Amino acid sequence: MSGLFRTGAGSDLASLTTSAVRDGDHYVVNGQKIWTTWAQWADWIFCLVRTHKGERPQQGISFLLIDMRTPGITVRPIRTLDGEAEFNEVFFNDVRVPVENLIGTEGEGWGYGKYLLEYERFSMSGAARSKRILGELKEDAARLGVANDPLLQDRMTRIEIQRLALEHMELKLLSQSEAGENPGPEASKLKIRGTEIAQALAQLRLDIWGSQVLPYSEAFLEGEADAENPAAAGAAAAWLNLRKLTIWGGSNEIQRMILAKQVLGLR
Template sequence: MDLSFTPEEQKFREEVRAWVKENLPQEVSHKVHNALELTRDDLQGWAKILGKKGWLGYGWPKEFGGPGWTAVQRHLFEEETALAGAPRIIPFGPVMVAPVIMAFGNAEQQKRFLPGIASGEVWWSQGYSEPGSGSDLASVKTKAERKGDKYIVNGQKTWTTLGQHGDWMFNLVRTSNEGKPQTGISFLLLDMKSPGVTVRPIKLIDGGVEVNEVFFDNVEVPAENLIGEENKGWTYAKHLLSHERTNIADVNRAKRELERLKRIAKSEGVYDDLRFRDEIAKLEVDIVALEMMVLRVLSAATSGKNSLDVAGLLKIRGSEIQQRYAELMMLAGGPYSLPLIREAMEAGWQGNFPGGNPALAPLASTFFNMRKTTIYGGSNEVQRNIVAQTVLG
C-alpha cells in the first residue's frame, strides 16, 4: 500500500490549486474561512463556475460528461477546494442523485436530468426523512399511487436541507405495503414547482433556516420520473447512501477548520496553554488518522483491489471530528463565543469591540449546527451496528 502521491498527481494538485485561486470569488472564500452564512447565490454561483469548467460533476465518468478523474484526483480536488475556502458542493444533485440516475436510470432520464445537474443550473433536494422515519428509513409512509401514466403523491418529508431553494427532489415513496417494508419503496423524481407541493421552513436555534418540512397534497408526478423498477427503490437508496456517508466524513473541511481553530486559539491567547494544546494535538492526530483511512480506500481502488467497505466508519469518525473542532473553538473563544445575536452577526459588528475578534461571532452558530452531524445520514449508533456486522463479521 503506497499512500504517497505520484509526480503526476502532485502536478494535478497544483493545476487545481491555481485554477481555484483564480476563479473562486474572494468574498465567498472570506465567508467560508470565517464560517459566515452563505447565500443561495454564493452556493449556486460557485456551482455554476465549477459547472462551466466541467468540474461540478467531478466524480463523474467521461461518458456522462464528467472529467473521468481517478479516485486520487477526486480526493486532491476536494482537498484543494476546501483549503482554498470554497463552499462545499451541495451534494444532492452531483454527488447523490446523479450516480443513481447513471446506474439505474434509463437513457432518456440521463439525457434529461444530468446536464442540468452538471451545469449547476438545477438545484436538487433530498426527500428521505419523515416524521418518525429517520434512521429507520424503511418505515417511510409518503405514498405514491399509480394512476395511468402518473403517480399521485401524498405525505410529508422533514429535515429537507435547503429545500427552500429546491427545483427538483428525489423522493423515497411507498408504492406497496406488501411484504417487508423495504420491498415496497420506489425512487421518484419530483418537480418541486408542481401544484400541491408546500415547503415550510424550520427555524433553528441559531435563527437560521437550513432545513424544511415538505408536504405533498395530491401531487401529480409523471410515471416516466420513476427511476428503475417500482418497489426497487430501497436498492437505489442504499447505493446513494454510500455516497452520502463518505461525503459526510469531509476530512478536507476538517483540515481547513483545524487551521481556523489554531488561528482562534492564538488570537485569544490560549494556544500556549499546554492542556489546550494537547486537545488540539489529539484532534489533529484523529484528522490525520481519518485521512489515512480515506487514502487506504483510494489506494485499494487505484490498485484494482476491493475498496474497504468503511462508508459507515468514515461517517462516524468524520462527524465526531466536526463536533470536536466546533467545541474546541468555543472553548478557545471563552465567554466571547457565547452570544448569538443574529442581527449583530448580519450587521458585522458582533465581536468588533476593543481587543475583540470578529471571527468569534459565528462560533455558537457553528457549535449548535454541528450537533446534527452524528444523527443525519444514519445515526452513529446505527452505523456502529452496521460496521460491526459488515466489517468485523
C-alpha cells in the first residue's frame, strides 16, 4: 500500500488538479502524483482526487482507493541523493476505478485527508528513534576518541534536552489519544521538532565520523558501499536522505502557519 496520497498538489493539498470524472459505475482518473513513497512496490494506492469544483478549493475533493495494476497507471522512480529510489512519480491516464472504491462520501476527501495528516505528522515525532540514535552516536564518539570534546558534548546535551521535551509532548498527545481525542494541530509541533532533531542527529553523526565518510559517499551512492566501514557510509547516506524530513508531510513552514492560525489564532 502506498503511504502518501496527495495527487498533483504537493504540500498545498487544496490545489490538487488530478481529476476523477464519474462514468457509470466507474470514475475515470487523470493526472499525476509525485513523491509517492515505495509506489514501485505497492499493490494499492489511496488518492485524493478532484471530483468537482466548489466555491472553495477545499470542496470537491474525494478519496479513492486504486488498484495499482489497473491499466493506465505508470510509475516512474525518482533516484535521490543517497542513491535510493524511495520516491516515485505516478501517472494516471484514463484509469477506470470502480465507484465502490470511493472512501466515505464524494466531495468529503478534504476532511479525511486532514484527519489522516494529523496522525502522519504525529508519527513523525520519532522520540524513541532519536533516543536510540543519540545513544549510538555516544558510542561512536567514544570509539573514535572524541567523546570528551567539549563542543561535541554541548551539542549532544542540547539535542538531548530537545529530545526529552519532544518525548514528553508525544506522551501527552498519546494520553489524549487514549482518551478519545484527536491530535489536532498539536501534531504539527511534533512534526516540526521531531524532524529538526532527526536532521541535527544526522549532521552530528556526519561530524563525528568526519573525513572518514568521504571515501564512502560516492560508493554508497552507486550502491557499492561494503562492510569495511558501514557506519561511515551510513552517516553519509543518512545525512543525504534526511534532508527531506522537514518537507514531507507538509513542510515545516506550513506547520508553523497551522500553529499560528489554529493555536495562536493569528490571521
